[in-house]
Amino acid sequence: MPRFVYDFAEGDKDQKDLLGGKGANLAEMTNLGLPVPPGFIITTEACRAYLADGAEPDGMAAEVTEHLATLETAMGRRLGDPDDPLLVSVRSGAKFSMPGMMETVLNVGLNDASVHALAARAGDDRFAWDSYRRLVQMFGATVLGIESEHFSDAVEAAKKAKGTRNDLDLDAGDFERLVETFKGIVREHAGRDFPQDPREQLDLAVHAVFDSWNSPRANLYRRQERIPTDLGTAVSIVSMVFGNLGMDSGTGVAFTRDPASGARGVYGDYLQNAQGEDVVAGIRNTLPLTDLEQLDKTSYDQLMDIMTTLENHYRDLCDIEFTIERGKLWMLQTRVGKRTAAAAFTIATQLVDEGMIDLDEALRRVTGAQLANLMFPRFDRDAEKKLLTTGMNASPGAAVGAAVFDSATAVARARSGERVVLVRRETNPDDLDGMIAATGVLTSRGGRTSHAAVVARGMGKTAVCGADELEVDVAAKRFTTSDGVEVAEGEVISIDGTNGEVYLGEVPVVASPVVSWFEGTLHEGTGDDLVDAVARIMRHADETRRLNVRVNADTADDSGRARRFGAEGIGLCRTEHMFLGDRRELVERLVLAESRDEREKSLAALLPLQMEDFTAIFREMEGLPVTIRLLDPPLHEFLPDLTELSVEVALARERGEVDQEREDLLVAVRRLHEQNPMLGLRGVRLGIAVPGLFAMQVRAITRSAAELAAQGVSVHPEIMVPLVGTVQELQAVAAEIAEVVAEPESHVNGAPVPHQVGTMIELPRAAIVAAQIAESAEFFSFGTNDLTQTTWGFSRDDVESSFFSEYLEQGIFGVSPFESLDVEGVGHLVELGAREGRRTRPDLKLGICGEHGGDPDSVHFFHRVGLDYVSCSPFRVPVARLEAGRAAV
Ligand code: ADP
Ligand code: MG
Ligand code: MG
Known part of the structure; x- marks a missing residue:
């Protein structure tokens, strides 16, 4: 039979699961010999049983009786004794601190008789009646569920009658009368009398604390903080000490x-x-x-x-x-204590300097999320600001723009070059255009899992949500603050997604000093404590980590920045953007080509352009590996929109003008149109269906690499084939690659330029048959974005803005599987693919190149399953370095 009650002297700080944070720390302080009023703790296990069965578990009441008796002996007083009462507080306290979310009742044990004894003992009538009215008030509100305004209104009325605003001016008689008033309020609103029996007070207060675990605000808080819902709260019973015994208290x-x-x-x-x-x-x-x-x-x-x-x-x-x-x-x-992101870094290094912790522990005490937080541009701290309100910090950053109240206006104004902040009561999928057009999003309802918050975070857009003091009037195109300040459409506001603050007017934005340090424009040891702290911890993370960190980049600019941020190569260079813009026409011709000859011509025209792209990137990443993915997206993405083109051609026909080129294009677009492009002609399928396309890309890679190598530049190209599902696909492409590599232009000093050929693992089938695929691959890179889509069978573009917020709201997802890797499902495939691949080829290089490469929890997982590197967007590179270090300590 489990024990449900522990004395303070029996617990310690590591028992937060059982005793709650507050109880465990009270026990710890007691055992340190600090002056803690004696008491005992009812466990979270008792709470869970109570919540499951609607009644105290067997044996709990007897244990409470026993511990209460011990406490009474120690204190020399009995609970609520009419001659000399012991009073106690009944306090909530869960494993994770949930400040202000649950209930606490003070002064339990006072009643019509013991109040007189308390007064006599203290020699202070006012104190005793004040304590009693506090009990009736707290008990009424938290245990009996009476609106607390009834009580506070009565206090206000008493002060008014006395002609004062200060509670210190109320005397014993006033409080005694308030107790009577409060008892009347209890009778009226709870349909029962305030209980005079001290033990009944205690038991009911304990139940109320248990119940407060499931209060709506506690539930909401847990969802937002990702605290599990089934932990329950412990209850600490603490002898009262009194700070209201006069001015020396x-x-x-x-x-x-x-x-x-x-x-x-x-x-x-x-x-x-x-x-x-x-x-x-x-x-x-x-x-x-x-x-x-x-x-x-x-x-x-x-x-x-x-x-x-x-x-x-x-x-x-x-x-x-x-x-x-x-x-x-x-x-x-x-x-x-809780702390800001900046304080987390500075405190950790201060403690190292004070000899309290070592650098490993300092690294454990900061997080990638905190570092990311410090990298956002911020509002100038010294600027003058007019605060309008504070909401939930839903998606970090600093955004300034004209307030607009609907998506159409957001889009229209943004199109004319204006910066706008979209203000809504809450957003829904129809607001997507407006959210994309806006620099920031402000809502008056919903929390960190609301539609606005989820979508904004996904887009990396600043958002403040649930600013519930704002009255948003979409029809009148304005919002009003609780102080009555009105902000109409077009007025500029500034929103801080890092702390949830909303200001009137334009607040100047400054770059983060941490980013300036990464960029090399601000140096360590020049007076910025935060920069010094971050620099030290980053250095230690780099010395500690086993995972390499690469970047997903496809321009020379991004590559350069990522290198300054510490990237150790490119893990994913996408080639699709290289086919857009002016080059679109060449691609159109390639797709439309009817003869081999025509196709070869467009490919030949594309070759030098691709070579330029790769040369610039290879130079920027000199000495580091560069993984280039052959063309992946469906071809129709490079062609005009089917509907628009159909209309254009139909109109031309009506006018009697037949433009053969447009007609041919329409036929091709129709031919290539797919119901489900994500599952259609893309990746390696495209390479096989359009002969010469991949060969051209490979040629551009090996030739530009060979040219640079001949000039003494150290280049390390890695050619990556996307969306492979069977080794036969990879073999076909590998044969094509081998032919290109055999060409003299791909040689340097008489031998083929050094390179590797590998594949992405982004289909469940590929993970399953990884042992076969590894026969033809020198490396694998897990494409966890597509692998998540193909494993779950949903497309990110379609679902994130539709049902995801509902799933998060209902707790079906704790977090979006696109944000943090679904370890059980997608992670299982990653683990399987890695293991199977290395079975065939023990030195197979393994990396990951989805968004998850920059997500802290996911990085820890990739460390555990033994990958060689993670690759992520440039701004996440420092986060991944830090988390890779934390994963290794
Ligand atoms: P919360 O978790 O919301 O902080 P607490 O359980 O800490 O709630 O209690 C609310 C307030 O009552 C705190 O200010 C606390 O210090 C005070 N308090 C709690 N127990 C006692 C006690 N035994 N004697 C005096 N004050 C107490
Ligand atoms: Mg407290
Ligand atoms: Mg992919």
């Missing part, structure tokens, strides 16, 4: 260092004569923690000592809650 919160910058110092707030949440609720102005030194030097010094103890013990920034009861300091909570 108070309550406060503190950080062991600045959570925004990591700077050491005294950070916190303190409020005299106050209890619990008064500090954060902002009922009175708090004092800076430094003022406590004047007010109560003994407690202040002790607090500073304790903070040092905690930092040394947790070896990290901690935040704490404390209370001073008549000059005696009590610790009520601690945890490793």
Whole structure:
């Protein structure tokens, strides 16, 4: 039979699963000998059983009785004793901190009798009645589910009657009357009396905390933070200490260092004569923690000592809650504190310098997501800003533009060169054009998994979502803030997708110093602490990682930037854009060619152009491998739109003008039109169906490489065949490649220019028969974008904006499989392909070149399954380096 209750002295900080974060850390502090009010913890296991069965598990009540008795003995008082009551708080606390999401009830044990004893003991009537009215208020709201406004309205009325706005002006009599009023509110709205039995109060409060795990706001928070829904909360029962016993008492919160910058110092707030949440609720102005030194030097010094103890013990920034009861300091909570991305890096290196952690641990404490966050351009911190509201930071970045309220206007204004921010209540698939046209998206509803957020993140577009204080009036083309500020269509706003802030007017944008450092325009050791910290940790990541990091790039510019960002080669150079623009006409002719001769002519015209492209890239990536993928997309993508061309030809015919070229083109476009282009004539199929096409591309690769090699430039081309499903396809192309390589122009110093031939693994079949395919491939590159599409049977372009947000909302996906690799399904195929391939060819080089190459979780997976490199977009290269390092420590 499991145990459901643990004394503080029985737990430690590593038992967050069972005791919740708050309980585990209270136990840890108790065992460190810090002044924690005694108490015990009911486990998350009890909560899960309660939520499953709707009742306490067998044995829990007896264990509570037993631990309560021990607590009563230790404190020398009994819970709610009419002559000398023990009071307790009943506090929620899950494995992952969910600030403010669940419930806590203070002062449990007060009733009509014990309130008098409390008053006598403290020698303070006002305090006792204030504590009692707080209990009825909190109990009424959280346990009995009464709207909290009923209570706060009554408090306001009492203050008004007294002619004051300050709760300190209310006296014992006022609070005693408030207790009566509150009891009336309970009777009216809950249909029962406020329970006088202390144990009944305790049990009901415990159940309410259990139930608060499933409150709508807790559910929403978990979805957004990707916290599992089945963990449950623990409940800590803590003897009350009182910060509301006069001006020599108070309550406060503190950080062991600045959570925004990591700077050491005294950070916190303190409020005299106050209890619990008064500090954060902002009922009175708090004092800076430094003022406590004047007010109560003994407690202040002790607090500073304790903070040092905690930092040394947790070896990290901690935040704490404390209370001073008549000059005696009590610790009520601690945890490793949340921090900004910048502070994560600076704190980690500070702790290294202080000898508290080593560089491996520093690397573990920062994340690729934090680094990515630091790489976005940002609003100038020193610029003057007018804050309109704050929403959810749904997709990072800084966007400035004219507010527009519908997609058509967004598209129209963007077309005329204006920057716009699309403002909607929420978006739906019809808004896609507008989202693409806008520099940023702002919505008043929905969170980080809403349509707007998912699509914006997919497009790398700045978005702030769920700014619910905004009244968006699409019909009137304006929005209104809660302070009544109106913003009409065309007025410029600035939105910060990194912190969720929305400003009126144009806020100047500055480049990230971290990017400037990567670019080499800002140097380490020149006074920017963040840059120094990032540089040190990146260096350690590079020394630690086993995975190489390459880039997906198909221009010399992108290649150069990626190289500065640390790319160790190109993992995917797509060739399709090289067929667009002015070259479209040549491609059209190639497709339309009726004779071998005509085809050869267009190919010959394309050859020198392709050679130029490759020469520029090879030069930029001198000394590093460059993987070039032969043409992949369906041919019709290079031809005019079928509908538009049909209309054009029909109109011409009506006018009696027959243009044979357009007519032929229409026939070809029709012939090549596919219902399902993603599953149609593309990749290696195209290479086989259009003779000479791949040969031309290979010729361009080997000839430009041979020319450069002859000039002494070190080139390492890798020719990659896309969409292979069977080894026969690869053999056919390999034979064609061998012929080209045999041509004298592909030679340098009398031998073929060094190169490799490999394939993409992007069809489930290819992963399954990888052992056969490896007979003809010197390397594999897992194309996880297509592999995800072909494994799931959905096309990214079609589904991301349609049902994905619904799937995320309902929890069918925790995260989009295009964002983070579906390890169970697609990952299984990657693992299989890697294993099978190496069975045939032990030195087979393995890489991945989908978007997943820059996704932190996916990088850890690729490390685990033994790939040689990941390849991702230029801006993700630093993220992949960092995560590859983290995967290896
Ligand atoms: P949350 O998780 O929302 O911070 P807590 O359980 O920490 O909720 O409690 C809410 C407030 O009540 C905090 O300010 C806390 O310090 C205070 N509090 C909790 N238990 C006690 C206690 N036993 N004595 C005095 N204050 C308490
Ligand atoms: Mg707390
Ligand atoms: Mg592909």
